[in-house]
Amino acid sequence: MAAPVPNRPVRDRRLSRIVNVGLPYLWLGLFFLLPLGIVLRISLAEPALAQPPYTALWEWLESGMVTIQLNFGNFMLVWADDLYLVAFLNSLRVALVCTLLCLLLGYPMAYAIATAPERWRLLLLMLIVLPFWTSFLIRVYAWIGILKANGFLNNFLLWLGVIDEPLAILHTQVAVYIGVVYSYLPFMILPLYANLTRLDRSLLEAAADLGCRPWRAFLRVTLPLSRAGIIAGSMLVFIPVVGEFVIPDLLGGPRTLMVGGMLWTEFFSNKDWPLAAALAMVLLGLLVVPFVLMQRWQQRAEARGS
């Protein structure tokens, strides 16, 4: 009777450890590594008029031999064709500019919410999150109504007399910037807000006491201490914007060539799955490598600090 009792917790603990450690790995394996492997495999195939529309990676020959065909041509094409390079650079530029714009707009908003009286904070946060209750697609469509030649914005400006003829904003890069900044601003504000509410107010008082005017106190204390929030917010904006498809497709024009649109075209219009997959892999590489390096660098900087 007494003997099995001590064993029970041990087995329970082992089970809970397997669940705790295994579940995230299982999740990552199933929904990240496996799809990534499939995309990688497709990127190494050749397009074919078949179902699925690409060649098999290996073939069993009757002689018992296995032939493996790896086609690196897609990757070569991605590098060789200027079109893809332009799309990549454009995507990076749009993402970079929009991240900076979101930061410039979002930081003061997050700061204002974080320093607002307690009873206002929840309401202000609600206002930030409220747009999420409407479908993303509908919100982007709404911008067409605002930005088009006889839309709200142009009519308003004409009525004010600021302009004589409607501005051509829709289907330009500017429209893409507006749409992206509008859509991704909450992703910048929320992590910044979470970071700034934790800021100890007495640190700012100490800075003032030691001779800092408010603006300098902000630069020397608040800003460096909110670095983690700035990085988190910037990543949450930058990464998805690089691959953004819907906004440039709806609001952008023929000159707003971005990787997201490129992928769409290759997959669905040209039915060239291997090339699209290769594009996706290159995009992933371009995004992941700098971030991993940055994180390494940051960890090393922190280790050096301690």
Added chain:
Amino acid sequence: MASAIDRRSLEPWQDPQAEPYVRIERVTKKFGDIYAVDDVSLAIFQGEFFSLLGGSGCGKSTLLRLLAGLESPSAGRIHIDGVDVTDIPPYHRPVNMMFQSYALFPHMNVEQNVEFGLKQERMPRRERAERVAEMLDLLKITELRQRQPDQLSGGQRQRAALARSLAKHPKLLLLDEPLGALDKRLREHTQFELVNLQERIGTTFITVTHDQEEAMTMSTRIAVMDAGQIIQVDTPTGIYEYPNSRFVAEFIGSVNLFEGKVMRRDGDEVLVESPLGRSLQMHCPHPLALGTPVAVAVRPEKIKLCMDFRADAVNQIAGVVEDIAYLGDVSIYHVRVGPEKIVTMTLANIQPRTEQALTWGQEVAMEWSPTSGVVLTD
């Protein structure tokens, strides 16, 4: 040693000609409808170690923040070294503060924290480095200069914060509960260090504390505060021996209060009739009208055992020992002298306890001299 004697003999507040270094004139601070500081006036002299003492919410911290410029008064003026600083923002005041939480910048190491204020006043690099080294040396934290605040112990953090607040050589150093975050042993040790430091550098210190022992040990003078007002300002001895009110008497140390009425005046002495049926004759320099309700305050250690108890004698009272607290060096006796009244008496344990006569349930007579207590009207 010499400086310690100087400090005690130097009592500028006794000199009516002396110019106060810090002058707080009828300052009031309201938060909404609440008076945090209520019409406070105070004069503090150069080189003082001045303590604001009171319970939580008495306004002592607000008064300190008003001096730092972190709050601005609803009414009244503040002068520091002859300059009206009432409307000067904190970053332009010749005043520095050590915060209760220390408020060290977590993204800077100790050296950078100490250097911070000097950089703000654009001190040249070489001079800055010298000053930082001097401060780190003064507080004996030179080896910790590369550490981040989260790698410091509580005591080390306190030193770093002190070094930072002294680095700019402020005219006035404000300390908000400077020892509040330290454990008891470290606190006792640091009290003396802080006093020695202050004597060495000569800066005027104003500290806020809720710990009366801390205030008594460190201060040249103490202001006891309650509900936004200053109740009494005096030296530690003055506060303890001559409290001006029941509040101060009870706030500092323990005290026996005998309520009664003034029956007779005889020169500097008054005779107080107590409802306990005893007459108390006390020294009292201020004139009091006959019949004034008063309280006679006598500290427990001023009460002695009485060898010749007489029913009609003054300042004598008899009772039954109800409780004994043996503290080693002294014992505290609670003696019931009436149905509602217990007198506390402290006796030094000169003899080992077993040889002492007093025990539970024993009848004892006690007495005190007319000069060992005060007569309170407030």
